[in-house]
Amino acid sequence: MTVLDQARSGRIADVVKRAAHSENVDPAMLNSAIASGRATVPANRNRHIERPFAIGEGLRVKVNANIGTSPDYCKIDAELAKLKAAVESGADAVMDLSTAGDLRTIRRRIIENSPVPVGSVPIYEAASMAVREGRPVPQMAASGIFRAIENHLVDGIDFITVHCGVTRAVLDNLNEQGRVCGMVSRGGTFLAEWMDVNGRENPLYENFEDLIALAREHDAALSLGDGLRPGCIADAMDRAQVHELMVLAGRAARAREAGVQVMIEGPGHVPIHQIEAQVRLQKELCHGAPFYVLGPLVTDIAPGYDHITGAIGGAIAAMAGADFLCYVTPAEHLCLPTEEHVRTGVMASRIAAHAADIARGLPGAAQWDRSFAHLRRHRDWRGMLENCLDPALAGRLRKEGKPAEDDVCSMCGEHCVFRASVQEKSDH
């Protein structure tokens, strides 16, 4: 029985209990959200996850950090260091998006070393196998895609991105309408090339039952990927994107019926005024399935600051109901992120997630701020530096901009408002 099967039959899987415990929600409530498809606990049955989590209705907004090699930077130790940085910075999950090197070894090492759930995009491995065998990506075998998926699940991957919605009809729609940036999903593009060259339907769509069988066997969650996510704000919410989302909604319903947990992946580059509508559309079409968004980035023009453009979009999306934020680092659109970029990206997404938790009225979320404000009011610098989001960074900045007197900061110095005699009048 899968976690979802158990939830439906009223049994609470151990991993669900642990996920509920980790954020202090009622396990029975979480279980019933899982049963109805409005929450997901990604947890491959082949491994023990130290820190499982749930995403969805009534839950804290979670953050994912993408790591992994690229053809230009391919060192396993560097990626393990990024894993460590991501987890230390508070990422709830990581995805191994490696596209170069010994993919299986890298994946296994990441899984071994990760206390948090690990996701992946198996089609990268199928493409990489084709290239290694001397064939261009579009000539990868359809069976290779499923073989890669099986490898990932056997190794213990907890959620896999599968671009089941990149169908011929969706691509026809894309090509008929046109776009500024076409397709920007790597996995989606690999599939589209394969479909184009081979004149066939997307095997992940056509053979969806095989995918379900594999996911059931290992009890992994399907992260239904958005191959048609907009790659610039001009392309957001066009026919191709909405058409794909409708296809994914159908696949999500079928997966849940078969006892497989899902989440839906979302954009991408989205102007602020569209974000709420995009989230509501996903939630309605997909009957409340958890929504996992990348950013969204609210403008295209700020490479070097996409952790900020993504934090703006992520906060607004999460307030509107998105459940899981994929971080974006300052390196996005420029290079493979470094360990430092990973830290910054996680922190920016955590700010977005936490701000949205407060806005959504998540029990306890605003309490952190309230206790922190109390420390600030009483100039308890030790308390502030211990209890803030990033003690290391805050401590460094304070040290670099040292004040003459220890109980204030160097912006106001002796004029610190919290020293003023009138303050006490409003302290109750």
Add this chain to the structure above:
Amino acid sequence: MTVLDQARSGRIADVVKRAAHSENVDPAMLNSAIASGRATVPANRNRHIERPFAIGEGLRVKVNANIGTSPDYCKIDAELAKLKAAVESGADAVMDLSTAGDLRTIRRRIIENSPVPVGSVPIYEAASMAVREGRPVPQMAASGIFRAIENHLVDGIDFITVHCGVTRAVLDNLNEQGRVCGMVSRGGTFLAEWMDVNGRENPLYENFEDLIALAREHDAALSLGDGLRPGCIADAMDRAQVHELMVLAGRAARAREAGVQVMIEGPGHVPIHQIEAQVRLQKELCHGAPFYVLGPLVTDIAPGYDHITGAIGGAIAAMAGADFLCYVTPAEHLCLPTEEHVRTGVMASRIAAHAADIARGLPGAAQWDRSFAHLRRHRDWRGMLENCLDPALAGRLRKEGKPAEDDVCSMCGEHCVFRASVQEKSDH
């Protein structure tokens, strides 16, 4: 005649023409927005501003950078370097918030060197004069406050923050209800201390007509300061804050009647779900007066990242109608910002402002993104590095994470989606 007097009589002041020209709006339209108080062009008549701007209805959202000395870091050259950094990074205005050193010399040097409008908070000088004369701040002379204001206006300051809304009734409300962080406005706190010790009403409220006379004489704009802005999200939108806003609304109406342009200052620390309501409340109460917000910061717990918490809040506020964003730097709550912090703060606020311009449908705003997306689609790296928000930073990151092949980046390398054969099908 002031700029506002002229607008009412149907004459378009030269500075209004230049402000309209700078963002390609119809001068007559801008003039009528000024006449009705829904736009403001801060421009002291005693100086020529190289790059005047307008804030308000139908206009690009603008960004202000605070600079200035503090008791701990008091070097005029450092502040002039920050001025340069702010302007180079694209700040539309700066405020000199110096609280240490020879305030008049610093102010004059900043004005001399600033191509953009300069704002200030004159009460800091009144407080500083008292301290220099050996008296505690609460014993500064009321006449000293007005003398400081006059000095600032004579020197050419374009907009002055005046905390006219910190009245005894507002403070009674504050103290009756209580707060976690009391008052966090330095200027507001100076006044509250003075009122408390002297048992008198706020002179900026009581003698508002004197203030108007000074503002008229030099044709400077009044930036009606929010001494009661919340200093933590737990304090947001409480009776004290709303009461003060109502007082400011009355003062704004009176100033406009007298031919003096105004803007209203806003918070501060505000949870996301309150931001739109805060902006609408201000716009309704103040009859569309331009709204100048500080952040707002959507969570209290992230010192070191307050440029990000502020960019999230600023984008949402500006989308809801805020017109002018005061930047927040990574140093906020920790130390006086460095030149590098100034750059980062301006960039973060510009992202928020630009994302909001797009969301508000400002003519031409999304065009930057569209042309940039076109460069990205065609892997025109030179074009991207020249036309992005921060060419220096983007260029540095790309260099540090150099790809093996020049037409891609090191995140995807050979797998760059824009190289894929299917891309061309959606290029129309």
